[in-house]
Amino acid sequence: MKASNECLYPTDVFLVSCGMGCKRITVSDIAYIEAMKDNCVIHMIDGKRYTQSCPMGDIEPELNPNMFKRIHRSFIVNIRYIDMYYYGHVVLENGMEVHIGDKYREDLKSSFHFWGSRNRNK
Template structure:
């Protein structure tokens, strides 16, 4: 965890009075506010030039992109914890926002203590999730999966186990590893999601998020901002959704 410099926070809030008050409170708490963006589009440009440690993001923005759509685009390229700020806490908005796996929600109106506690909890979770893991002792040639046209052989408890491609639901990135979620079991592979993506048969799998590859035949639902596989909501951006639909039509 950082100790030698202030945590950098980006505020994305279209009500300037609220944003200015939030910035003032954050400054008194010792945080470094990198900017106040009124629109999601402006936030995307700002992040390219000055990556923050955390983002406070209003769900209801007045620009082309709302807060949830902005979060989805950010998550395609950056690993930045996002805390939603909202005055509208109805179930529909909450469930839609939940699909982006945020690090917290702050309801308006809020107190300085709400900000401080939400940020501290988010940062603790973020650093815990991204803490370097001890190297696993392994022989890469023996642990790398063997990928065939209809199945994958993966290392599991000192054995190579066959997993039918039709049984794989989705594959999730976990730092430098990948976790296969199948109908009956989960398997942790010593391979990055990118390396695995390059080897998987394209007619069965597609990457819809920086952290997820899905099995096309297992998709139960395609919603506006997520897909559903076996009751698991997986976030998807508008561009990835477009590519997914095109891919399905080809298959």
């Protein structure tokens, strides 16, 4: 258990495996993370990708849940880069479209304030 004055998300950078060493990445520059078998691919907003040999479950607890939401068993997205939400899908700023899994839909919807149509959040 963390002490009450200890920050749960103390850093805005991660070190990720990259070739023969490690690369420092800024967490807020992560657009989304994709699970692929036993690996995770971290997709950055600049288009770079970093493949890590670990399951999604190892990365997810390290991410701030106010910034990152799991929307599918294979995807965690940075909600800052969601450009559009519609009919059970999100479109990211880079054009990537991801289906929202049924069990993740309510948590994602609670992260946003919907204006306009009352039926928009189907």
